[in-house]
Amino acid sequence: MRKLLTFLFLLLSCFTFAQHNNHHVHQRAIEFPDIPSYHTMICDFHIHTVFSDGSVWPNIRIQEALRDSVDAVSMTEHLEYQPHRADIAHPDRNRSYEVAEQAARPYDLIVVNGAEITRFLPPGHSNAIFIKDANKLMIEDSVEVFREANRQGAFTFWNHPNWIAQQRDGIAKLTPMHRYLIKEGLLHGIEVINDLTFSEEALQIALDHDLTIMATSDIHGLVDWQYNISEGGHRPVTLVFAKEKTADGIKEGLMNRRTVGWFNNTLVGREDVLLPLIDACLTVVKTQYQGISAVLDLTIENNSDVEFILANQSDYSFHANTDIVIIHPNTTTTLQVKTLEQVKDLSLKFKVLNAVSAPKTHPDIVIPIQILDE
Numbered sequence: 001m002r003k004l005l006t007f008l009f010l011l012l013s014c015f016t017f018a019q020h021n022n023h024h025v026h027q028r029a030i031e032f033p034d035i036p037s038y039h040t041m042i043c044d045f046h047i048h049t050v051f052s053d054g055s056v057w058p059n060i061r062i063q064e065a066l067r068d069s070v071d072a073v074s075m076t077e078h079l080e081y082q083p084h085r086a087d088i089a090h091p092d093r094n095r096s097y098e099v100a101e102q103a104a105r106p107y108d109l110i111v112v113n114g115a116e117i118t119r120f121l122p123p124g125h126s127n128a129i130f131i132k133d134a135n136k137l138m139i140e141d142s143v144e145v146f147r148e149a150n151r152q153g154a155f156t157f158w159n160h161p162n163w164i165a166q167q168r169d170g171i172a173k174l175t176p177m178h179r180y181l182i183k184e185g186l187l188h189g190i191e192v193i194n195d196l197t198f199s200e201e202a203l204q205i206a207l208d209h210d211l212t213i214m215a216t217s218d219i220h221g222l223v224d225w226q227y228n229i230s231e232g233g234h235r236p237v238t239l240v241f242a243k244e245k246t247a248d249g250i251k252e253g254l255m256n257r258r259t260v261g262w263f264n265n266t267l268v269g270r271e272d273v274l275l276p277l278i279d280a281c282l283t284v285v286k287t288q289y290q291g292i293s294a295v296l297d298l299t300i301e302n303n304s305d306v307e308f309i310l311a312n313q314s315d316y317s318f319h320a321n322t323d324i325v326i327i328h329p330n331t332t333t334t335l336q337v338k339t340l341e342q343v344k345d346l347s348l349k350f351k352v353l354n355a356v357s358a359p360k361t362h363p364d365i366v367i368p369i370q371i372l373d374e
Contacts, residue, residue: 028229029069030237030262031330032304035276038241038258041250043072045114045129045238046159046194046216050084051096052077052116054220058100064223066107068235072250074114074129075100079137081118093134110247116159117145121166122177125159126187128152130251142177146186155254157189157214162199172202174209182209188255189214193236193263195226200359203268207358212254213269214238215261234305236263241273265307267355271363278352278365281306285332287371289342295319296337298348298369302327310350313364324353345370 032040047061048054058075065073075096090096093115101111114129119142128137128149136152139145149156161172172190174182181187189212192202206213217235219226227233241258242249253259260269260277267274286299302308308327312318318325319336327333339346348367357363 028067028234030234030305031069032239032262032277033280035241035273035280038243038253039245039249040277041071041240041242041245041253042069043238043240043250044070044217044219044235045072045074045112045157045214046076046116046127046191046218047073048077048116048218048220049075049096049100050088051075051090051099052081053083056222058096059103061219062100062103062107062109062111064219065104065109068223068229070109070237071245072110072112072240072247073100074112074127076114076116076127076129077134078116078118079134093138097134110250112247112250117142117149122175123158123181123187124161124163124166126156127159128154128156130155130247143181143186146181150186155188155212155251156186157191157212158187159191159216160194160197160218161190161202161205162197163194170197170199172199172205174205182211188212191216192268193261194218195236198263198266198268203356204359207270210257212257213259213261215259215263215268234262234265236261238262239269239277241277262306265354267306267352269357271357274355274357275363275365278308278355278363282308282327282365282367284367284369286334287369289371290336292342294339294341296339296342296369296371297334298337299332299334300327300367301332302329305329306354309353310365311353313349313351314347316346316348325350343371 030042034040049058077096097113104111112129113131115134117126131154132152162170164170190202190206191214193215195218215236215238223235227235239260240250240253242253258273281304283301285301288297307329310325312323317338346369351362351364
């Protein structure tokens with residue numbers, strides 16, 4: 001009997017320990033809420049496989065995307081750069097897309113056809129996605145290839161404009177060719193975020209010339225290794241705000257510049273979509289004064305993967321925090337607000353330090369609070 005009780009105790013202890021640890025296991029799925037009138041679609045539209053200079057087969061890219069809960073991807077192989085041609089000869093430049101699309105068919109994952117137009121600067125490297133036939137983009141003229149992409153109904157964007165291999169100072173700069181492509185409506189977006197880099201200059205170009213803000217992984221190796229997924233990292237993605245959860249809905253959102261980039265726990269986008277996204281992420285779920293005191297327990301739920309870093313801009317101070325507060329992802333965080341007297345309502349104003357709406361510019365948010373009688 002004693003042995004049986006000992007065994008049951010050990011079994012219960014192991015179960016309790018396992019439950020406790022599982023609660024803290026990193027969840028890799030990328031999660032963001034919808035915003036009013038739009039679905040938030042998580043997209044990575046710059047990906048490579050062995051069909052150009054990547055290291056894995058397209059079906060592995062699909063498995064990675066499924067693990068990250070990405071909604072849409074594109075295999076954007078280099079058209080002109082084929083370092084594996086001796087081992088993987090493929091005269092059909094659509095083949096990577098076809099393999100990926102077939103692998104994704106059993107799942108709720110959108111795969112769009114795409115390719116990387118690989119040129120010296122100008123125009124540098126650019127992606128054309130939502131194309132019909134990559135083979136028809138094998139055109140020598142660097143402007144005509146954009147015309148062909150647009151004839152196919154493509155969305156085109158300038159890749160890594162801060163790439164030091166083409167911009168030694170790492171500063172994105174428009175060339176006369178880029179200005180021509182923009183003027184003619186042939187270039188629609190620009191990567192503000194590529195892989196491990198962020199470009200303030202590219203963000204300013206996007207704002208000045210009405211280009212869509214893009215964020216991509218440009219992954220060549222394994223997503224898990226490049227972004228330390230097991231340690232809580234994440235791939236860069238473009239959040240597209242779409243009217244419907246379809247390829248056409250995503251394309252319409254891209255063409256109308258409704259995007260936010262997510263990179264290194266930072267959101268980058270125009271305020272007209274960035275602020276509604278932050279507002280959708282944060283919800284006040286409980287308010288209660290500590291007894292008869294004027295210290296208000298304010299519980300905020302964050303239903304996103306962002307760990308928000310907020311700087312207090314209001315007249316109120318906090319009982320257990322400085323003016324910098326952290327709102328933890330996918331859980332609730334309680335702040336103790338000193339309101340000087342018990343009130344029925346108030347507003348807190350914060351600057352979101354890990355959100356960027358323009359170079360060196362962080363947006364302000366206002367959280368309205370109603371204190372309900374118990």
